[in-house]
Amino acid sequence: MTVPAEAFPRVPADPGPSELQRARESFRRGQARRSVAIASVSTVVFLAVAGTVIVTSPGWGRVRTSFLDGGVARSSFPAILEGLWLNLRVLAVCAVLIVLVGLGLAALRTLRGAVFFPLRALATIYVDAFRGIPLIILLYLVGFGFPGLRLQGLPTSPVILGSVALVLTYSAYVAEVFRAGIDSVHPSQRAAARSLGLTYGQTMRRVVLPQAVRRVLPPLLNDFVALQKDVGLISVLGAVDAVRAAQISVAQTYNFTPYLVAGLLFVALAVPTVRLADWVNGRATRRQQAAGAL
Amino acid sequence: MSSDEPTRVLSVEQVVKRFGDTTVLDHVDLHVDEHDVVVLIGASGSGKSTLLRCVNLLETVDDGVIRLDGEDITDPRVDADAVRRRIGVVFQAFNLFPHMTVLDNITLAPRIVHGTPKARAEEEAMTLLRRVGLADKATAYPDRLSGGQQQRAAIVRALAYRPRLLLLDEITSALDPELVGDVLTLVRELKTQGMTILMATHEMGFARQAADRVCFLDGGRLLEQGPPEQVLGDPEQPRTRQFLARVLAAGRL
Numbered sequence: 001m002t003v004p005a006e007a008f009p010r011v012p013a014d015p016g017p018s019e020l021q022r023a024r025e026s027f028r029r030g031q032a033r034r035s036v037a038i039a040s041v042s043t044v045v046f047l048a049v050a051g052t053v054i055v056t057s058p059g060w061g062r063v064r065t066s067f068l069d070g071g072v073a074r075s076s077f078p079a080i081l082e083g084l085w086l087n088l089r090v091l092a093v094c095a096v097l098i099v100l101v102g103l104g105l106a107a108l109r110t111l112r113g114a115v116f117f118p119l120r121a122l123a124t125i126y127v128d129a130f131r132g133i134p135l136i137i138l139l140y141l142v143g144f145g146f147p148g149l150r151l152q153g154l155p156t157s158p159v160i161l162g163s164v165a166l167v168l169t170y171s172a173y174v175a176e177v178f179r180a181g182i183d184s185v186h187p188s189q190r191a192a193a194r195s196l197g198l199t200y201g202q203t204m205r206r207v208v209l210p211q212a213v214r215r216v217l218p219p220l221l222n223d224f225v226a227l228q229k230d231v232g233l234i235s236v237l238g239a240v241d242a243v244r245a246a247q248i249s250v251a252q253t254y255n256f257t258p259y260l261v262a263g264l265l266f267v268a269l270a271v272p273t274v275r276l277a278d279w280v281n282g283r284a285t286r287r288q289q290a291a292g293a294l
Numbered sequence: 295m296s297s298d299e300p301t302r303v304l305s306v307e308q309v310v311k312r313f314g315d316t317t318v319l320d321h322v323d324l325h326v327d328e329h330d331v332v333v334l335i336g337a338s339g340s341g342k343s344t345l346l347r348c349v350n351l352l353e354t355v356d357d358g359v360i361r362l363d364g365e366d367i368t369d370p371r372v373d374a375d376a377v378r379r380r381i382g383v384v385f386q387a388f389n390l391f392p393h394m395t396v397l398d399n400i401t402l403a404p405r406i407v408h409g410t411p412k413a414r415a416e417e418e419a420m421t422l423l424r425r426v427g428l429a430d431k432a433t434a435y436p437d438r439l440s441g442g443q444q445q446r447a448a449i450v451r452a453l454a455y456r457p458r459l460l461l462l463d464e465i466t467s468a469l470d471p472e473l474v475g476d477v478l479t480l481v482r483e484l485k486t487q488g489m490t491i492l493m494a495t496h497e498m499g500f501a502r503q504a505a506d507r508v509c510f511l512d513g514g515r516l517l518e519q520g521p522p523e524q525v526l527g528d529p530e531q532p533r534t535r536q537f538l539a540r541v542l543a544a545g546r547l
Contacts, residue, residue, distance in 0.1 A: 188389045191352055191385070192385060192389035192391070195350055195378055195452075196451070196455075197378040197407040198402075199375050207391055211392065214393065
């Protein structure tokens, strides 16, 4: 194309994009419109076909009465929602405790010096043990085993004991996430901080941990999503949470709809966290790429 | 000590440092007097950085003594943090804290270690930043700064708590040639203000102009030291001559 250089004056009067660029943009808009149209038609066709196949299949009637009973869903909903409130409270308390215990364990494991060997070893054993033991076994041991000891001062509430089991398991996982983050901070950062006269503790708190936590936020959110579902496991100890409430309702009605209701509520709970995790992940990636381009 | 005799800030006596079987520092003797700039030269791996790290107690020596203002800092009973509070260090790779603004980087040590109130620490930091032409970058994060700006910020960070001795470890080696000048001008200014400096560098031109004494390290041994015109102009040791000839061939003189 022969466009004279004067066709692109830099400042100040901007004549807008050139003829060529306008043609390109209009072509791209046309393409975009066409793909939206194709996608809409194909989606409608697919839904119609799939819907017809499912509804006309021989077992559909039984599926609907057994899993999708509107009346049962409505009658079981309040109890399940109340149970979910318990799950949420357990989640909030456990999440805070897990972060604190996990951070403490990670700090213990990264301590240097011979004096700290027992602490380091203890933290290592803790992490190995509670990361390895299946959560369900731990729930049985803590939830049913502890009350059986009949020790004074030991809580007997299934909610508290279930939470203890969750914290034990998850803090071991989270500790390893934190430790990986602490190790990922370059030694030159510690050298710089110590050179300024900061003590080991001050270096950890002001320089190493802030960088470590930022880096491990995406995997931590991932663990949080897992915890959101696993708080439902306290139901095996008899705590009346969403899962237990659904179970009771199922037993009363001989209908599986309450399980579906509880399941959908957990999904609704997880979706925002998953989106948040995606967003945090994406932001971390963008930042790293920006730094890499410098 | 009489008044006309210079005060000795740092003295390194017969210091040995080994990493496994390699002897990185082999009975090194060196001293830095008050207001002096002592420059360490030598090939990579000759022990310059290790010597600086030993002085700052980031490495423990395997033999010998290092004294800061007459006090034996290699004594294991010495509080390493207290020693480091009297020494400022600037690294080759700047090592600014990426999660803090320039101002927070600089005021961290005064506030946390020296207990300076925040307002005063920031005021003093701004004064220093203005002097090095970085006042407009105070609230920026280090990754928004060019290499030369980062290194000047790192120097300000090391100066912020008025150290007795400044250690500079090849502070221009990671910079573009055009940015080296800014940083070296700053070091020259510090010298005029009476700062006591021990620095490792490959900038022979700078060493010739600004150094009070040049020390040539080779394979962990301090082969030669003296005024720059002697060590760089008319070295006694064949190794020094060889090293300088190579540097000259590489166009760094």
